Amino acid sequence: MNNRLSVPLYASLLSVALLTACASGDGSAGSGSQPISQGAGGGQGQTANGGSTSVESSENEAQENAIVPYETSVLVEGLNAPWELVEVSDGRMFVTERPGTIRVIEDGELLSEPLIEFTDPFNEEGEGGLLGLAADPEFEDNGYLYAYHSYVEGDNIANRVLRLKVSDGTAVIDKELLGDIPGGVNHNGGRIKIGPDNLLYITTGERYEPELAQDQDNLGGKILRIGLDGSIPADNPWNSPVYSMGHRNAQGLTWNPDNGYLYATEHGQRNLDEINRIEAGANYGWPEVEGDDHNNSEYQAPLAHSSNDTWAPSGVAYIEEGPWAGSLIAANLRVEQLLKVTLSEDGKQVDQVEPIFEDEWGRIRNVTTGADGQIYVLTNNRDGRGSPRDGDDKLIVLTPQDQAK
Numbered sequence: 001m002n003n004r005l006s007v008p009l010y011a012s013l014l015s016v017a018l019l020t021a022c023a024s025g026d027g028s029a030g031s032g033s034q035p036i037s038q039g040a041g042g043g044q045g046q047t048a049n050g051g052s053t054s055v056e057s058s059e060n061e062a063q064e065n066a067i068v069p070y071e072t073s074v075l076v077e078g079l080n081a082p083w084e085l086v087e088v089s090d091g092r093m094f095v096t097e098r099p100g101t102i103r104v105i106e107d108g109e110l111l112s113e114p115l116i117e118f119t120d121p122f123n124e125e126g127e128g129g130l131l132g133l134a135a136d137p138e139f140e141d142n143g144y145l146y147a148y149h150s151y152v153e154g155d156n157i158a159n160r161v162l163r164l165k166v167s168d169g170t171a172v173i174d175k176e177l178l179g180d181i182p183g184g185v186n187h188n189g190g191r192i193k194i195g196p197d198n199l200l201y202i203t204t205g206e207r208y209e210p211e212l213a214q215d216q217d218n219l220g221g222k223i224l225r226i227g228l229d230g231s232i233p234a235d236n237p238w239n240s241p242v243y244s245m246g247h248r249n250a251q252g253l254t255w256n257p258d259n260g261y262l263y264a265t266e267h268g269q270r271n272l273d274e275i276n277r278i279e280a281g282a283n284y285g286w287p288e289v290e291g292d293d294h295n296n297s298e299y300q301a302p303l304a305h306s307s308n309d310t311w312a313p314s315g316v317a318y319i320e321e322g323p324w325a326g327s328l329i330a331a332n333l334r335v336e337q338l339l340k341v342t343l344s345e346d347g348k349q350v351d352q353v354e355p356i357f358e359d360e361w362g363r364i365r366n367v368t369t370g371a372d373g374q375i376y377v378l379t380n381n382r383d384g385r386g387s388p389r390d391g392d393d394k395l396i397v398l399t400p401q402d403q404a405k
Ligand SMILES: [Ca+2]
Pocket: 246, 274, 284, 285, 286, 289, 290, 291, 300, 301, 302
């Protein structure tokens, strides 16, 4: 189980012809281990001589890192394509299942009764359905959750962000905060998280219409930011919900709470999956640029990308405590692993990426953090692209070895 690997990295200046449209960023083809490349891309405006640096992990480092410093255990089995997990102040966990239910975990038990089951106009097709979930910082007092789901609107699929109100063991839809987000069978984005500024950040996809990502006025292919009441923050860059643009299908968001840096994962077209640091008003390039094309000064380069390989990254968590503190851990779907992303000290670059738990649990949808340095992992073998095994899908808990009993 403890098969943490360290793979040599190299900075790459890529000129990869990307002529083949893929089935989806979620990746439906077979898996396999692969070398990991890192784009050493820095900030906006980087030039062809933008100071790329090579990073190589030595054999010695690989040896030192050979043990995963966590104990793993399965907390819950029998989830159906879970997408997001949030823990609230009373100790309950709420888990979204893509087919349209929010499940409740109480005292380590998955309750049979869902918190809410979404109905018409709810839509679950392809990658769409019930995706992101966030709990209000004042949940204990107001019972508010925020959810992102696909729905049918006329002949089209769209996505929307709802505020839910929880009372005891059930929830009702309280208010639609933002609707008409472009949706489709695939590329619906769907991660929602509340930032350190108490505002709601939302990833959206371009539903296979790449030009949407470069249309500043369209909500597709973006990272959005709205108030918890649905309002548009006064300091948003374009007087709209749009916070950053040029994204293909970002599905992971996380902050370093110490410096406020926001990181996002994004599915590339066929490869070139990205880890980006998100800044207000920046353009991350899709579909004009993928990976770290240093020959442009217009688009923000990723901190790291998968080069010719695929990660298919979905949820990501900044680890605040425990053995991996200061790193990002990303869920990978197609390559069926976690990706440990070591950030530079200033948080503006990626020093190393390493696959962890390769081929251990199948497709991984999400990673979140819990108390005492624990890390929660959601598998996704029942999402239509995986091979479900006994007990799938699972909530797996990683507990730091010095905390494990
Ligand atoms: Ca990009």
